[in-house]
Amino acid sequence: MKKVCILFFVAVLWLKPFAQNSLTSSNLPIVVINTGGVAIPDEPKIDGLMGIINNGPGQVNLVTDNFNEFYGQIAIERRGSSSGNFPQKSYGIETRGPDSSNYNASIFDWPSDNDWILYAPYTDKSLMRNVLSYQLGNELGRWAPRTQFCEVILNDTYIGVYVFMERIKASPGRVGIEAPAYTDTLNNQLTGGYIVKVDKTTAGGQIAWNSPYSAQAPGNGTIGFQLHDPDLDTIHPLQKAYIQDYITDWEVALKSSNFTDPSVGYKPYIDVGSFIDYFLITELSKNVDGYRISTYLHKKRFSEGGKLVAGPLWDFNIAWGNANYCQGNLTTGWEINFNSICGGGWQNPFWWNRMLEDPLFANEVDCRWTSLRAGVLSDASIIHYIDSVALILTAPAQRHYQKWPILGTYVWPNNYIGQTYQEEINYLKTWIQNRTAWMDANMFGSCNASVLENNIPSLQIYPNPSSDQIQVSGLLGEGKLHLTDLSGKVIQTIHFQNQTIQIDLTQLQNGIYFISIPQHGIYEKFIKN
Numbered sequence: 001m002k003k004v005c006i007l008f009f010v011a012v013l014w015l016k017p018f019a020q021n022s023l024t025s026s027n028l029p030i031v032v033i034n035t036g037g038v039a040i041p042d043e044p045k046i047d048g049l050m051g052i053i054n055n056g057p058g059q060v061n062l063v064t065d066n067f068n069e070f071y072g073q074i075a076i077e078r079r080g081s082s083s084g085n086f087p088q089k090s091y092g093i094e095t096r097g098p099d100s101s102n103y104n105a106s107i108f109d110w111p112s113d114n115d116w117i118l119y120a121p122y123t124d125k126s127l128m129r130n131v132l133s134y135q136l137g138n139e140l141g142r143w144a145p146r147t148q149f150c151e152v153i154l155n156d157t158y159i160g161v162y163v164f165m166e167r168i169k170a171s172p173g174r175v176g177i178e179a180p181a182y183t184d185t186l187n188n189q190l191t192g193g194y195i196v197k198v199d200k201t202t203a204g205g206q207i208a209w210n211s212p213y214s215a216q217a218p219g220n221g222t223i224g225f226q227l228h229d230p231d232l233d234t235i236h237p238l239q240k241a242y243i244q245d246y247i248t249d250w251e252v253a254l255k256s257s258n259f260t261d262p263s264v265g266y267k268p269y270i271d272v273g274s275f276i277d278y279f280l281i282t283e284l285s286k287n288v289d290g291y292r293i294s295t296y297l298h299k300k301r302f303s304e305g306g307k308l309v310a311g312p313l314w315d316f317n318i319a320w321g322n323a324n325y326c327q328g329n330l331t332t333g334w335e336i337n338f339n340s341i342c343g344g345g346w347q348n349p350f351w352w353n354r355m356l357e358d359p360l361f362a363n364e365v366d367c368r369w370t371s372l373r374a375g376v377l378s379d380a381s382i383i384h385y386i387d388s389v390a391l392i393l394t395a396p397a398q399r400h401y402q403k404w405p406i407l408g409t410y411v412w413p414n415n416y417i418g419q420t421y422q423e424e425i426n427y428l429k430t431w432i433q434n435r436t437a438w439m440d441a442n443m444f445g446s447c448n449a450s451v452l453e454n455n456i457p458s459l460q461i462y463p464n465p466s467s468d469q470i471q472v473s474g475l476l477g478e479g480k481l482h483l484t485d486l487s488g489k490v491i492q493t494i495h496f497q498n499q500t501i502q503i504d505l506t507q508l509q510n511g512i513y514f515i516s517i518p519q520h521g522i523y524e525k526f527i528k529n
Contacts, residue, residue: 022403023158025062028396029054029069029108029150031118031164035076037155042084043204045075045094052107052150063153070107073097079117081203086411088122088160088404092167108148110166111173111465117145118152119163122404123411124317125424127161127397128389133285133316134165135385139376140277141460141473141500143176144313149389151396161393161400168296168312170195170229172527175298175312176464179229185238192301194243195228199294200346206232209244213251215292215347219339223349228296243299250308254351260358271309272361273460273474276368278310279352283335284377286435287319288328290335291348304525318413321431329415331434362445369439370447371499379436383429390425397421459515465527466505472515473500482516 023030035048051067072095078084079092093116097103102114121127130147137144145166152162170179170193177193184190199205201224211223225247227235250269259265282290294315299308318328326342327333333341336352355361375381401407401421408419416431418424459474472481475496483492483503491513494501508528515524 023063023151023153023399025060026151026396026399027058027060027392028161029148029164030061030063031150031152031162032063032067033074033076033152033154035155040076040078040089040091042078045077045092047096047100048074048076050074050076050093050095054108070095070105072103072105073100075100079203080120081200084203086120086122088120090120091118092116093118108146108164110146111171113166113169113171113173115167115169117163117165117167119165121161121163121317122406123414124322125407125411125414125418125421126320126386126390126428127393127400128386129285129318129320129322129428130165130316131163131389132382132386133281133313133319136281136284136376136382137277137311137313138462140281140372141462141471142274142277142311142313143174143462143464144311145174149393149396151399158399158403160403161396168195168228168314170298173465175229177298177300177304180236180239182230182234182236185236188301188303190239190242191306192299192304194230194239194299195296196243196247196298197226197228197294197296198223198292198346198349199226201226208232208240211251211349212248213255213350216336216339216350216353219343219347221345221347246299247297247308251351254354259354260360265358266355269308271305271307272364273368274310275352275355276361276365277460278313279336279365280369280372280377281313284432284435284439285316285319286321286328286330286333286335287316288323288326288335288338289315289318290338291352292338292346320428321415321435323413324415325413328413331431332438356444359445363447364445366443366445367447369443373436373440375500377436379433382432382436386425386429386432390422393421459517459524461515461524461526465529467529468504468506470503470505470526471500472503475499475501479517484514484516485511 030053032051033048035046038046040046051071052069053061053065053067054069055061055065075094075096077092078089080090095103095105095114104112104114106112119130134144134147145168147163147165150162150164152159166174169175170177172178175195179193180189201207205226207224208227209225215221215223250266253259253269254266296312296314297308297310300306321329323329326338336348338348407421408417410417416427418427459472462471464470480493480495482490484490505528510528513526513528515526
């Protein structure tokens with residue numbers, strides 16, 4: 001026992017920063033990482049220690065404080081494709097136990113896991129474009145990575161403001177699906193949950209299969225699918241065949257002459273509401289990487305609805321007017337038309353333009369946009385969030401730009417070059433206001449009463465799991481929903497008139513429950529923990 005105590009004491013001394021470190025205190029959590037001076041490679045991960053000081057919102061964190069949020073062993077590597085060339089590096093982290101195996105930990109009260117990311121917002125001088133995007137995704141009722149701004153000390157050197165965040169993963173506490181075990185090759189277990197993506201292969205990605213169709217005209221590039229979870233190296237051949245066939249069948253239906261047919265067209269394959277939300281956030285942010293890079297889809301099991309879901313959102317650091325190429329700087333125009341603007345390289349799939357040829361889908365897009373513009377996507381709501389984050393980052397941003405003196409300097413692919421941090425924030429807000437005004441005037445479709453009456457809701461439950469309260473969004477018109485337990489017993493009936501409602505869970509025992517809307521055949525699971 002004495003030996004263990006001595007080793008722990010030595011480890012803490014090794015991890016604690018020395019006096020020459022420039023950071024002494026912060027209103028943000030302080031993350032301290034030590035690899036014993038070993039340079040962190042792109043791969044494989046190397047061993048290290050990590051401690052996090054977090055005294056809570058509104059409290060000052062001192063580097064001399066105890067590690068009260070997390071302290072333990074980690075494995076760490078550099079991550080990122082084009083961003084890997086920036087001086088400030090992003091890192092992938094696994095929390096590990098004493099035996100060097102992965103060890104689940106709940107950090108910042110998030111669901112327990114072992115895969116984390118320290119994202120470096122180097123090229124985004126607002127520091128918040130990714131955080132803003134994921135926040136909006138969550139407010140729309142879709143899971144997006146949870147984020148926490150922090151300041152980081154690596155091997156006794158201050159390296160700036162970072163975003164500690166969740167990695168996209170098939171997990172009940174993250175994407176909300178469970179990846180199949182290798183032996184799950186029959187019946188319901190075979191039907192989900194899978195995460196696939198359309199992305200570059202420059203960071204070691206492997207194409208699992210190619211679409212039988214080329215990219216959106218005038219592009220003619222290949223649409224390549226990568227397996228994210230399970231990945232190509234661990235998935236069972238029958239599982240790969242299943243998810244490939246399912247997505248191919250969807251694409252075939254989407255390309256067919258009767259693609260709008262509610263029975264044999266594209267809609268039975270997908271969660272339509274998720275594709276609408278993904279489209280709106282990608283277009284609102286004018287993400288030049290949208291649709292063609294870092295685009296995720298996930299497939300639920302048949303028992304959970306079985307459909308293909310768009311998302312999660314990922315990689316918006318050069319969105320929101322931060323790109324000076326392919327018209328990413330403009331607040332006008334649609335990103336779905338990228339292939340008409342920029343040729344070569346990675347191109348947009350045909351899916352989005354094709355679905356918008358369906359008048360009902362286009363009308364549903366307009367209805368959803370109109371509804372969101374009165375709430376979470378209103379200018380006032382977005383600007384308020386940006387201002388609140390900028391206020392928290394005032395002092396940390398000053399230290400960050402002392403470490404990385406790039407204000408007033410072009411960093412690829414900046415469209416705007418502000419002389420101060422506040423100028424960068426002002427540019428972001430102005431760009432967004434101009435973008436929403438253009439989308440208001442040019443939105444696809446037309447929302448009317450018949451659309452609302454005929455549209456079947458696509459519910460989103462967030463957070464899921466939850467210990468105290470859930471938000472149910474995607475409700476249309478007026479109606480009632482039932483909260484039932486695993487046996488089907490109705491626990492509560494709730495009348496709704498709004499698109500989004502809050503449900504208190506504090507009186508429920510921990511377990512699995514369902515939200516159902518019988519008149520629409522809606523049956524969505526959530527977990528009380």
